Amino acid sequence: MRQQQLRVDPVACSGHGACAELLPELITLDEWGYPVVADRPVPSGLHREARRAVTNCPALALALARVP
Amino acid sequence: MTGITHGTALWYASRATGVVTLVLLTAVVILGILVNRRGRLPGLPGFAVTGLHRNVSLLAVAFLAVHVATAIADPYVTIGLAATVLPFAAAYKPFWLGLGAISLDLIAALVVTSLARGLIGRRTWRGIHWLAYACWPLAVVHSLGSSADARGGAVLGVLVACVLATAAALAWRLSAAARQIPRARRAAVTLHRMSPSPARKAGL
Amino acid sequence: MPDTLTIPSSPAQPGGSPAAGGGGLPRLLPPAGAAPADLRAHLARHGALRYAGGRGRLTGEVAAAGLTGRGGAAFPVARKLAAAAGARPAPVAVGNGAEGEPASSKDASLLWLSPHLVLDGLQLAAEAAGAPSAVLYLRPGQRLHARLAQAIAERAAAGIDAVGVALVRAPDRFLAGEESALASRLAGRPALPAYRPARGLPRLAPARSALVQNVETLAHLALIARHGAGWFRQAGTAAEPGSMLVTLHLPDGHTTVAEVPLGIALADLLGLAAGQPGSGEPGVSCGPVPVQAVLVGGYHGTWLPAAQAARLPLANAMLRPLGAAVGAGVVAALPAGRCGLAETARVARYLALESAGQCGPCFNGLPRIAAALGHLAGSRPDRRAVTDLERWAGLVTGRGACHHPDGSVRFVRSALRAFAAEIGLHEAGRCSGTDPRPFLPLPADPPSSDADWS
Numbered sequence A: 001m002r003q004q005q006l007r008v009d010p011v012a013c014s015g016h017g018a019c020a021e022l023l024p025e026l027i028t029l030d031e032w033g034y035p036v037v038a039d040r041p042v043p044s045g046l047h048r049e050a051r052r053a054v055t056n057c058p059a060l061a062l063a064l065a066r067v068p
Numbered sequence B: 001m002t003g004i005t006h007g008t009a010l011w012y013a014s015r016a017t018g019v020v021t022l023v024l025l026t027a028v029v030i031l032g033i034l035v036n037r038r039g040r041l042p043g044l045p046g047f048a049v050t051g052l053h054r055n056v057s058l059l060a061v062a063f064l065a066v067h068v069a070t071a072i073a074d075p076y077v078t079i080g081l082a083a084t085v086l087p088f089a090a091a092y093k094p095f096w097l098g099l100g101a102i103s104l105d106l107i108a109a110l111v112v113t114s115l116a117r118g119l120i121g122r123r124t125w126r127g128i129h130w131l132a133y134a135c136w137p138l139a140v141v142h143s144l145g146s147s148a149d150a151r152g153g154a155v156l157g158v159l160v161a162c163v164l165a166t167a168a169a170l171a172w173r174l175s176a177a178a179r180q181i182p183r184a185r186r187a188a189v190t191l192h193r194m195s196p197s198p199a200r201k202a203g204l
Numbered sequence C: 001m002p003d004t005l006t007i008p009s010s011p012a013q014p015g016g017s018p019a020a021g022g023g024g025l026p027r028l029l030p031p032a033g034a035a036p037a038d039l040r041a042h043l044a045r046h047g048a049l050r051y052a053g054g055r056g057r058l059t060g061e062v063a064a065a066g067l068t069g070r071g072g073a074a075f076p077v078a079r080k081l082a083a084a085a086g087a088r089p090a091p092v093a094v095g096n097g098a099e100g101e102p103a104s105s106k107d108a109s110l111l112w113l114s115p116h117l118v119l120d121g122l123q124l125a126a127e128a129a130g131a132p133s134a135v136l137y138l139r140p141g142q143r144l145h146a147r148l149a150q151a152i153a154e155r156a157a158a159g160i161d162a163v164g165v166a167l168v169r170a171p172d173r174f175l176a177g178e179e180s181a182l183a184s185r186l187a188g189r190p191a192l193p194a195y196r197p198a199r200g201l202p203r204l205a206p207a208r209s210a211l212v213q214n215v216e217t218l219a220h221l222a223l224i225a226r227h228g229a230g231w232f233r234q235a236g237t238a239a240e241p242g243s244m245l246v247t248l249h250l251p252d253g254h255t256t257v258a259e260v261p262l263g264i265a266l267a268d269l270l271g272l273a274a275g276q277p278g279s280g281e282p283g284v285s286c287g288p289v290p291v292q293a294v295l296v297g298g299y300h301g302t303w304l305p306a307a308q309a310a311r312l313p314l315a316n317a318m319l320r321p322l323g324a325a326v327g328a329g330v331v332a333a334l335p336a337g338r339c340g341l342a343e344t345a346r347v348a349r350y351l352a353l354e355s356a357g358q359c360g361p362c363f364n365g366l367p368r369i370a371a372a373l374g375h376l377a378g379s380r381p382d383r384r385a386v387t388d389l390e391r392w393a394g395l396v397t398g399r400g401a402c403h404h405p406d407g408s409v410r411f412v413r414s415a416l417r418a419f420a421a422e423i424g425l426h427e428a429g430r431c432s433g434t435d436p437r438p439f440l441p442l443p444a445d446p447p448s449s450d451a452d453w454s
Helices: A018-022 A044-056 B006-036 B047-073 B081-085 B094-115 B122-146 B153-179 B183-194 B197-201 C039-046 C059-065 C077-085 C106-113 C115-129 C142-158 C179-186 C215-232 C266-270 C316-322 C340-353 C360-376 C384-396 C404-418 C420-427
Strands: A004-008 A027-029 A035-037 A062-066 C092-097 C134-138 C165-169 C203-205 C208-214 C243-249 C255-261 C272-274 C284-286 C289-296 C302-305 C330-335
Touching: A004 A035, A004 A044, A018 A027, A018 A044, A018 B047, A044 A062, A044 B047, B006 B047, B006 B122, B006 B153, B047 B081, B047 B094, B081 B094, B094 B122, B122 B153, B183 C340, B183 C360, C039 C115, C039 C142, C039 C215, C059 C077, C059 C215, C077 C115, C077 C208, C092 C106, C092 C115, C092 C179, C092 C215, C106 C115, C106 C142, C106 C215, C106 C243, C115 C134, C115 C142, C115 C208, C115 C215, C134 C142, C134 C179, C142 C165, C179 C203, C179 C208, C208 C215, C215 C243, C243 C266, C266 C272, C266 C289, C266 C330, C302 C316, C302 C404, C340 C360, C340 C404, C340 C420, C360 C384, C360 C404, C384 C404, C404 C420
Parallel strands: C092 C134, C092 C208, C134 C165, C243 C330
Antiparallel strands: A004 A062, A027 A035, C203 C208, C243 C255, C272 C284, C284 C289, C289 C302, C289 C330
């Protein structure tokens, strides 16, 4: 599977925090509730959870992008 | 209830699933407001609100499908497939059913756009999601007029409860929005909160 | 910002020794003592506008010239022109004269003194991109707008312009000139930066992109089209060719705009000399005024200790390894006797208030950083302010849609390094500042509502 990376649209993001709950291995929340996304590609074992996190973002701020 | 004909059973099923659909839609609207305001359900993790909103809406669609299918299948009244999606095309109570048809169309748009979120872009998705708020009041009015059930008794009670709950949630949302700091003032508000008074006095 | 322009009556010469690098300066600004150029004077001095003869034709000459953007990012212009020439449909050509940086007035000066050079360049950029129309995006200022409108009308009457030029007013915001904010404004929305995961020409609409160039870049383009790449390279360095307009804030309080070759020594630019005036003690001074630090690159730039700055040129090759950059050519020499921390705190507060308020890390982090700096600028600050500041700086970098948080953090971090001794003084209840007057320019009114971005 092609390497994919999580990206946050910081304008759309309003700090719901659903992503960090669904994917704590790659996303943590800063002291203001905004996601800090690990700067590495999504490990193959977490692809499904990553897609779940993307779908469950109420603000549509999380996306999976192909690593160039 | 003796001598229920096949037709009557389908008619009952349609009305019953209609009520359930309305209750589920009410839950979806309230959950949607909770998601938007980042509200939490006690004892549940944050993403549960989003997850419930999506899952309950799928359940509502399922009940809506049964509600529509039984209405079409029932021979007691003539409601064709077209009338369920084309407003005011029914032979039976065209106005009230028409409202239901519009509501169904909006719900269909919601489902399609939500499934195709990645393809249509944020702004389009948000716009349609907002418009689709209208599906709920349309469903309520449709319920009031489509059958005699809503004139009294338990069904009317359920309807009233749905309306009150949604009104309360909406009122909460509007008041929260009114209290929200406008974008242009967000940094300023934090700055004033964090600045020590002597520095503020010094005009720094 | 009030409608004031730092318009030198004659373009100032950099202090001290004559400008090195030759190439016949000034190029963009009128020669010393000359009035702002109307169309006739412009044509008399530079000759007629020479179009390149088709879409993409000018790109090769621009590439040979090595022209980079003069708006701060120093992006190679030829690459942008090539991207624009290949864009389908053809983009709109935009001249960016927003100049949101309060400490910069070079673009306003250029637009006032040599509007026709800018407008020539805009036509050339439009031709290179195959653009059907052009826009000049201008910082607010009634006189400036009137002047440009008149210049455009003059050219229309003379039949010089190939495409029509629309004037669009930029809001009076620091981020008004940011490329995606500009695109937003041109699309009819407030000038708010947008999230752009894919780099490339900014989009005004799903099927409409824009070729955006700083107005000074356009002026250089107009001269390269006339005189060629070889001529352009006669000034500046091999790696960073050409001349540049700089806004100088001298320690005696004067502000001036000058045209200098890239690579000029900062000491020549500011007139810095070693030693304290009179006493001959170690240090750096500008004439009679001792200088403690130099800010290079404006409010997203870098503070450098004066002794270090005095040995550096205005060139990215030497500045980048130190975490600094030429940026949009703002250079400020902070005199001794001012508190560097207080100056930085004032600017940090301004930068926080200029946040668009869209991205959580930015509108949460920048005000906290500014407040911490305000604390450090006071008496006997808690040491925690520095650790908090560092934590917030790390949290904010790279997590906004635009580079506002990153640039602001660069500015603040450089201040903590350059004024480290001052922090020590403040912790002991002292301060080296004797003059409480503000040195760096800031507008008086902060934004108050969302409409201030329109």
